[in-house]
Amino acid sequence: MSRVNGSWSPSQTALSKANIVLEATASSGKLYRDGLGMIASENIVSPMVQRIVASDLHGRYAEGLPGKRYYQGCTDFDTIESLGIKLARSVFNTPFANIQSTSGTVSNIAALKALSKPGDKITAVSTADGGHISHARMGAVGLRDLNLSTYPWNEDRMEPDIDGACSLIRELEPRVCLIGQSVFLFPTPLKEIADAAHEVGSTVMYDGAHVLGLIAGGAFQDPLREGADIMTGSSHKTFPGPQGGFLLSSSEDEKLHKKLNNAIFPGVCSSYHLHHVAGKVVALAEFEEYGESYAKDIVKNAKHFAQALASEGFDVLAESRNYTASHQVLTRHGDTDSGAGAKAADLLEQAGIITNMNMLPGDTKALSPSGLRLGVQELTRVGMGINEMEEVASFYSRVLIKGEDPSTVKKDVAEFKSNFQIIRYCFNESELSGYPL
Ligand SMILES: Cc1ncc(COP(=O)(O)O)c(C=O)c1O
Structure with a gap:
């Protein structure tokens, strides 16, 4: 750094490092602008949310709850967070909502902290069957030192084996029965599991990370009821908000509410990323207006996309259940543990289609699975409907079945995507400004 004409000018070496980040960010934005984002855990934020996330709030602190802060300067943020709690209670139709969590994983860590003690028993879906790493000993369950047993799995129905799960719960009497997966095609028959759990005094915790928008939009299941x-x-x-988490409860018990709030702060968060919380509040307001149609359109598109892939000759899982009732579609590309899913994901990326490889029932190796997990929530957000789902399926076929050169397909994908650049289901629908910086 040197001082030139009274102002500090950065060294060229430092500046060139920052430029690497700017260029890579712009390049990543272009990849998604010209391509098809189909990773089931991702989405894009509305122009208004994007503005809030880039605001001065990103540098601020507000420990505690609205009206009970450890710092000055929080009056405006109190307005934001109070409104957000109210909106979350209404959108998720629940008496308790904490909107501070910085991610789904942090919500799970906090919930397990509030609900259990080290050494307690917990039941959950195994990661091999689609459970999330935070449901496993390597993740939040291990962090709380819980004693994990996993439900038997019904491969045909792609859900826990309900009789087996209920027997396990009655036999073990776990402190927490955790339900929900990362591979989440169909609603879990929850009533039977909850009856068994409540019979033995367990708490039922539903991880809706993937399907939260579908639940709030009335297009999946209604776990809290x-x-x-x-x-x-x-x-x-x-x-479809900024990165972060929610912690919700159907209980009216204020002691439990206090425990849950305390588990987030001071339990697992100090700063809780105020710009993201404010962005969540705007996303909640947008969801009140547009969420129901967005959720219904996502599920309609996913079903149509699955059928279109099957018509192209792909092996789509859960055919007997009409493939999916969520935003996700699962495809098999070769033998168990063959790595065919990884190869397919790589070829698709060369054609501008961004997906992720995924373990399917029978696979044992996370890095060489046989399948892909695909999501249509981002394509739906930019206005694609069932006709476009057929076109997207035909791009998959050109790359993976007909063996066309992915770079040729990439040009057609970019031309197709150029017609879908406006973010929908939000206030001030407009082209995302944040793509190339
Ligand atoms: C079922 C489930 N729970 C929790 C998470 C973690 O969410 P986050 O990435 O917000 O921490 C995921 C992530 O995909 C998930 O699939």
Whole structure:
């Protein structure tokens, strides 16, 4: 750094490092602008949310709850967070909402902290069957030192084996029965599981990270009215807000509310990223207006996309259940543990289609699975409907079945995508300004 004409000018070496970040950010934006974002856990934020996330709030602190802060300067943020709690209670139709969590994983860590003690028993879906890493010993469950047992799995129905799960719960009497997956094609028959859990004094915790927007939009299942006591989730998957989490409960018990709030702060968060919380509040307001149609359109598109892929000759899972009732579609591309999913994901990326490889039932190796997990929530957000789902399926076929050169397909993908640059289901629908910086 040197001082030139009274102002500090940065060294060229430092500046060139920052420029690497600017260029890579712009390049990543272009990849998604010209391509098809189909990772089931991702989404894009509305122009208004994007403005809030880039605001001065990103540098501020507000520990505590509205009206009970450890810092000065929080009056305006109190207005924002109070409104957000009210909106979250209304959008998720629940008496308790904490909107501070910085991610779905943080919501899970906090919920487990509030609900259990080290050494307690917990039941959950295994990661091999689609459970999330935070449901496993390697993640939040291990962090709380819980004693994990996993439900038997019904491969045909792609859901827990309900009789087996209920027997396990009655036999083990776990402190927490955790429900929900990362691979989440169909609603879980929750009532039977919740009845068994409540019979033995367990708490039912539903992880709705992936399907939260579908739940709030009335297009999936309604866990908090089907027996779940607690619902956690991410604010940035099918719920189309900025990255963050929610912690919700159907209980009217104020002692539990206090425990849940304390588990977030001071339990697992100090600063809780005020710009993202404010962005969540705007996303909640937008969801009140547009959420129901967005959720219904996502599920309609996913079903149509699955059928279109099957018509192209792909092996789409859960055919007997009409493939999917969520935003996700699962495809098999080769033998178990063959790595065919990884190869397919790589070829698709060369054609401008961004997906992720995924383990399917039978796979044992996370880095060489046989499948892909695909999500249509981002394509729906930019206005694609069932006709476009057929076109997208034909791009998959050109790359993976007909063996066309992915770079040729990439040009057609970019031309197709150029017609879908406006963010929908939000206030001030407009082209995203943040793409190339
Ligand atoms: C079921 C489930 N729970 C929790 C999470 C974690 O969410 P986040 O990435 O917001 O921490 C995920 C992530 O995909 C998930 O699939």
